[in-house]
Amino acid sequence: MNNDRRDILLRFGIVYVIILAVAAAIVFKIIDIQYLERPIWMKLASRLTQADREAPANRGNIFAADGELLASTLPKYYLYMDMRSDALHDTIKNHKKPLFYEKVDSLAMSLSRKLGDKSKDEYKRSLISAFKRVDKRFLLYPYLVSFSDMQQIRKFPLFNLGKIKSGLCEEVYARRVRPFGDLGSRTIGDIYGDGARGGKNGIELAFDSLLKGKPGVFSRQRIAGRWENVVAVPPENGADIFTTLDVSIQDITESSLLKEMTALQANEGCAVVMEVGTGEIKAVANLGRLPDGSYAERRNEAFADQGEPGSTFKVASIMAALDDGLISENDTVDTGNGLYSFFGQVMKDHNADRGGYHKISVAQAIWYSSNVGVSKAIYNAYKNNPGAFVDKLYSMKLNQRMHFDIPGAGRPHIKHPNDKNSIWSNTSLPWMSIGYEVGMPPIYTLAFYNAIANGGKMIRPYLVRSVQRDGKVIKSFTTETINEAICKPTTLTKIKAMLEGVVTSGTGKSVASPFVKIAGKSGTAQISKGSAGYKSNGVTHQVSFCGYFPADNPRYTVICVIRQPQIGIASGGHMAGAVVKDIAELVYAKKITVTPKEIAKTNNTPKIPAVKGGNYNEVQTVLSRLAINFMGDKGNYKWIQTLSDASSVQIRPMDNRRNSVPNVVGLGAKDAVYLLENIGLRTQLVGRGKVVAQSLAAGAYPQKGQTVILSLQ
Structure with a gap:
């Protein structure tokens, strides 16, 4: 037991x-x-792993109001090969050659056909050379390739065996693309080239923190002889921005502005379309002239320009005095011969050289854009208390800064006589009343006119509807009221009647459309050069038109501002008004449903359109395609004049021999200029449309270099 x-x-x-x-x-x-072996193992670990790195998030997309993609991030790739891969050097079973040599011919052929920068033999030589050097980072192609191209390349011989065997390496670079090209480019914005810095301007910058998301973390580890990325913390991709922009209205707006600016050879211009009831901005176009004469979006003038608005501001001045009960729309103002002196400084009407308007009503002063009429009415109303005039403008919220979804937006500046930091003189009141000594970015003028169209309610224009992530709304934007009522309803009724009168009877006659009723106000102002004044190095102008349509039931408000037109006499109604009219007609045709009853109202229009004269072959081609009858004989001449009646077009020959001035009345501007300059004359155009008068009589002997003034209508 023991x-x-x-x-x-x-x-x-x-x-x-x-x-x-x-x-x-x-x-x-x-x-x-x-302790004892730590240095050895740490050295080995350092060779197998690398420090954690940032895993970039995918930048969010920017969409139009209808879901059209405006900006997105697509991956692009640089292609490399790691020739150190053991599989490349292994001999294929039952073959004597290493895997690389078995596939190099077919790979070189595929690369040459796809990438096209080198021949098959050139690719083969460079691949073999890199293989012999055991190059760890051989660049296959010097340029970035797209995602779809990368998908095809991965299927090439050798590469289709996978990364480890083939040694195919790729570096991913995110590239911002805009499917609609430069459409709304300055409003949508850009990002910096390296991507990491994020938004550069526009919506890309305003919503940069939401668009770029949150980066994750990945480490680099050596697995099966290759360095691979191992994600430790996945990135949170950026949110998507849904704007208020309408692609079709944006396209219309840019095209209309570009067409007019090209014709005028203007320096800068902008146009904005806003939905009356909501404040949603449907289009923003900003164009600047480049050194080569073409146009591109350089800066967001519609939001940033703090220049003097000129005559579009007259409506606010008259509204203030009407609402204060100091004037009536029917009061008579004596404008005299179009010249009036305020404390030694002369106020001038645009028709002073033709004798002025003399006695007109306050309403007509708006119709005709009379500087003297408006300034005298306002000065007489507020001369004893100019601060009350500015206070009234302030009560309308015209000076209130608004937040927009665009960085770098300007703000309105309306000085006050009691402000010690501003310079107020005896002439400030009359000059402010017509839009000088006032700073007002176009977007603020648009907001004011939109308030008129909107029954007196001023709302903030905005560009972004919502921010979404994975289809869920994380932030939304809606209509924001700035001022419930800019004036009394009775005042508003009078102002709206004046704006309709501008188009029917005043400086905006050329804006009148047979298809859609437009109301608004033109503006033509000299551009200040700061301390140098207005006339240093010659007078330059800014022309503008701001209005809404349809005037009886406003849906959209539009402003167009064009700076420094080089061709023609500066006119807000003819120049900027042409853009507004074009936009209104095209948007009306696309976006506003017309009832059969409304269509019936236009059925009394002539069946045969007015046809301009010109080159016979061109006129014949157009009339034939439109199935319009034409009568008469051109004789032996290539150029004809026309006369339209209710059922046909009459043609008659036009003699354009070089020894006499041709009769170009009835021709379009392009044809008239061609014929006159072809015989050595210079031309100066006044107005728009077809030629209604020429300063040199037809048949006169032409003197080379002589100027012919053509009046167009």
Whole structure:
């Protein structure tokens, strides 16, 4: 019994000693690895892993109001090969050559056909050379390739075996693309070239923190002889921005502005379309002339320009005095011969050289954009208390800064006579009343006219409807009221009647459309050159028109501002008004449903359109395609004049011999200029449309270099 007990204790002791020995060995090994061998293992680990890196998030997309994609981030790739891959050097089963040499011919052929920068033989030589050097980072193609191209390249011989075997490496670069090209480019904005810096301007900058998301973390580890990215913390991709922009209205707006600016050879211009009831901006176009004469979006003039608005501001001045009960729309103002002196400074009407308007009503002063009429009415109303005039403008919220979704937006500046930091003179009141000594970005003028169209309620124009992530709205924007009522309802009725009168009877006659009723106000202002004044290095102008349509039931408000037109006599109604009319007609045709009853109202229009004279072959082509009858004989002449009646077009020959001035009345501007300049004359155009008068009589002997003034209508 005792022997058995001793045997058990002995065995237990042996096991216990062994366990202690093993435990001691483990502890010793831990201490050895942790302290004695630590430098060796840390050196090995450093060769197998790299420091954590930032995993970039995908930048969010920008969409139009109808879901059209305006800006997105697409991956592009640089292509490399790691010639150190063991598989490339292995001999294929039952073959004598390494895998690389078995596939190099077919790979070189595929690369040459797809990328096209080198021949098959050139690719083969460069691949073999890199293989012999065991190049760890051989650049296959010097340019970025698209995602779709990358998908095809991965299927090429050798590459279709996978990254580890083929050694194919790729570096991904995110590139911002706009499917509609430069459409609304300055409003949508740009991002910096390296992408990491984010938005550069426009909506891209305003919503940069939401668009770029949150980066994750990945480490680089050596797996199966290759460095691979191992994601530790996945990135959170950027949110999507849904704007208020309408692609079709944006296209119409840009095209209309570009067409007019090209014709005028203007320096800068902008146009904005806003939905009356909501404040949603449907289009923003900003164009600047480049050194080569072409146009591109350089800066967001519609939001940033703090220049003097000119005559479009007259409506606010007259509204203030009407609402204060200091004037009536029927009051008579004596404008005299179009010249009036305020404290030694002469105010001038645009028709002063033709004798002025003399006695007109306050309403007519708006129709005809009479500087003297408006300034005299306002000065007489507020001369004893000019601060009351400015206070009234302030009460309309015309000076209130608004937040827009565009960085760098300007703000209105309307000085006050009691403000010690501003310069107020005896002439400030009359000059402010017609839009000088006032700073007003176009977007603020648009908001004011939109308030008129909107029954007196001023709302903030805005560009972004919502911010969404994975289809869920995380932030939304709605209509924001700035001023419930800019004036009394009776005042508003009178102002709206004046704006309709501008188009039917005043400076905006050329804006009148047979298709949609437009109301608004033109503006023509000299551009200030700061301390140099208005006339230094010649007078330059800014022309503008702001209005809404349809005037009876406003849906959209539009403003167009064009700076420094080089061709023609500066006229807000003819120049900027042409853009507004074009936009209104095209948007009306696309966006506003016309009832059969409304269509019936236009059925009394002539069946035969007015046809301009010109080159016979061109006129014949157009009339034939439109199935319009034409009568008469061109004789031996290439150029004809036309006369339209209710059922046909009459043509007659036009003699354009070089020894006499041709009769270009009835021709379009392009044809008239061609014929006159072809015989050595210079031309000056006044107005728009077809030629109704020429300063040199037809048949007169032309003197080379002589100027012919053509009146167009």
